[in-house]
Amino acid sequence: MSDVRRIAIDAMGGDVGPGVMIAGAAQAKAQWPALEFALVGDESAIRTELDAHPSIAASEIVHASDVIAGDEKPSQAIRRAKTTSMGLAVNAVKTGTAAAAVSAGNTGALMAIAKIALRTMPGIDRPALAALLPSLGETDHVMLDLGANTECDTRNLVEFAVMGAAYARCALGLDNPRVNLLNIGTEELKGTEEIREAAALLREATDLPMRFGGFIEGDKISRGETDVVVCDGFSGNISLKTMEGTARFVTDLLRIAFTSSIRSKFGFLVSKPATELLRHRLDPNNHNGAVFLGLNGIVVKSHGSANVKGVANAIGVAAKLVANDITRRITEDLDHFAGHRALTSTGSATASAIPLK
Structure with missing residues (x-):
């Protein structure tokens, strides 16, 4: 059974990197105080950004040694899913340690990884x-x-x-x-x-x-x-x-x-x-915040160039879908x-x- 309050964030996805993703999570936390986060990506980079956001400083950090590139083919991304921030964020939904995943990374790769990990609904x-x-x-x-x-x-x-x-x-x-x-x-x-x-x-x-x-x-x-x-x-x-x-x-x-x-x-x-x-x-x-409907789990795609408010809105979409x-x-x-x-x-x-x- 997944933790309905926890959302896995691909902290390394998007055009700007962990700064905007983590600031967006902090802004979302202010609007939905019950939310918790699993921040997935390079641990040292995440901890550096968390210093400026004490409201989510206690978030779980899941270290990922690799990142899916914006121009990477879905077939390549699938093979590296177990070591990338995107793949591990989606895997958190599969294993039930998170109720939803949010990424601003490569759309095709995210779709492919999510479909294989979560499968389509009956x-x-x-x-x-x-x-x-x-x-x-x-x-x-x-x-x-x-x-x-x-x-x-x-x-x-x-x-x-x-x-x-x-x-x-x-x-x-x-x-x-x-x-x-x-x-x-x-x-x-x-x-x-x-x-x-x-x-x-x-x-x-x-x-x-x-x-x-x-x-x-x-x-x-x-x-x-x-x-x-x-x-x-x-x-x-x-x-x-x-x-x-x-x-x-x-x-x-x-x-x-x-x-x-x-x-x-x-x-x-x-x-x-x-x-x-x-x-x-x-x-x-x-x-901001598109969702892959029809999977056995919630995965939300944030626009790669989204700002802090945009990331917070994408996380809000995930929160609403989990709650409902x-x-x-x-x-x-x-x-x-x-x-x-x-x-x-x-x-x-x-x-x-x-x-x-």
């Missing part, structure tokens, strides 16, 4: 990478898959919808999140066969704790009209990078506009409260969905060809 074909993204609604929204699976079939998309809804209930506090499939149009005949079949199955699942709203187009993702956006990893990753690039474009455009003349600089002073709100909503550190027992919720929903299909889809060629359990 009833899940492939895990998915999910994240919280800003929207015009009252809360953020969940989007998955963001790159773990470039090609997905009907079964994958349905499983992603079930997992994404469970994630939204845990992370956003929504009882019945709105779920939509990303598509090139909202009409029922639009999109690939896999997307249309997934939509048909999800429309039947009216007794699951989610509201399936059909298809959604890319320009509506952040309008506040949905809580969970489901897509294959290829489309999801492109969408995510496009949104991030657009956010940077808007902020850079505003910066250029407000510094172009004396008059525009005065206008900036007048509109500063509004621009500060915009900057806050678009800051990726306020939405995300794995149990996904299992229960999948069991419920499988039982529903067994009763309602007899004779359906489409449904019978897609075993979800």
Whole structure:
């Protein structure tokens, strides 16, 4: 049985190193005082950073002699998992000495190591990478898959919808999140066969704790009209990078506009409260922390360039998922969905060809 308060931190992952990871853990501790940490990495480097953070000075230190490089191939990372900070952090979840692991390291390597160490949950074909993204609604929204699976079939998309809804209930506090499939149009005949079949199955699942709203187009993702956006990893990753690039474009455009003349600089002073709100909503550190859903354990991926606040938010995502027992919720929903299909889809060629359990 894992210690539900302890989170394993890959202290060596990311672009900045242990300074930001440990400072982020200390900031997370201030928000969630019950948290404990296993700090994984070079012991001497970790102890040096802990001197500045007495609130987590008593954390367990797990020495790791090696680090996964940012450009290292997943196959190479797997072979070195037993000696690296990333591999040992994930292993802490496997052995039950930690309830979750957080790393800012190589995404592909983290996915590969986590999948081999923790295995996929019963009833899940492939895990998915999910994240919280800003929207015009009252809360953020969940989007998955963001790159773990470039090609997905009907079964994958349905499983992603079930997992994404469970994630939204845990992370956003929504009882019945709105779920939509990303598509090139909202009409029922639009999109690939896999997307249309997934939509048909999800429309039947009216007794699951989610509201399936059909298809959604890319320009509506952040309008506040949905809580969970489901897509294959290829489309999801492109969408995510496009949104991030657009956010940077808007902020850079505003910066250029407000510094172009004396008059525009005065206008900036007048509109500063509004621009500060915009900057806050678009800051990726306020939405940091993607999770690999569908594994027998919780692994959260922090952005490699995240600052202290971003790392603290990623740890907060892990804490919420542990506290809300995300794995149990996904299992229960999948069991419920499988039982529903067994009763309602007899004779359906489409449904019978897609075993979800």
